[in-house]
Amino acid sequence: MSAAEPTGIDELLERLRAGYTRIAPQEAYAASRAGALLVDIRYQALRERDGLIPGALVVERNELEWRLDPQGSHRAAEATSHDLQVVVICNEGYASSLAAVSLHTLGLHRATDLTGGFQAWKAAGLPVISRP
Known part of the structure; x- marks a missing residue:
């Protein structure tokens, strides 16, 4: 039996x-206005440096599955259903893709991520709250 060839991250x-289907910043903004849950998984230093998206739920990446599993004992109050539309946002749209797939595995079939991440959101001129 031979080992499988390694798969690169790209x-x-x-x-x-x-x-x-991933979504663009304007689509994410519209989805949030229609009830989708935006979830910011950036680490604290990036949030402090660049600001926050108003209304986004901040969940550190290492806690994401526990906080968004509607059946989990550590779920966030916003994790109400497997049918919830979730838009995961990281800094540039890479880690969020892996996170969205993980949420699909938990049954959150409407989970997606933001193409370009927070940086694309900010560049699109969408609302950001600066940290003092």
């Missing part, structure tokens, strides 16, 4: 992203 992301 190939992995391409393959995983083919399983769902």
Whole structure:
């Protein structure tokens, strides 16, 4: 039995992203206005440096699955249903893709991520709250 060839991260992301539709900043903004849950998984230093998206739920990446699993004992109050539309946002749109796929595995079939991440949101001129 031979070992499988390693998969690089670029190939992995391409393959995983083919399983769902990512959304652009304006689409994410519209989705949030229609009830989607924006989830910011950036680490604290980036949030402090660049600001926050108003209304986004901040969940550190290492806690995401526990906080968004509607059946979990540590779920956030916003994690009400497997049918919840979730838009995961990281800094540039890479880690969020892996996170969205993980949420799909938990049954959150409407989970997606923001193409370009927070930086694309900010560049699009969408609302950002600066940290003091």
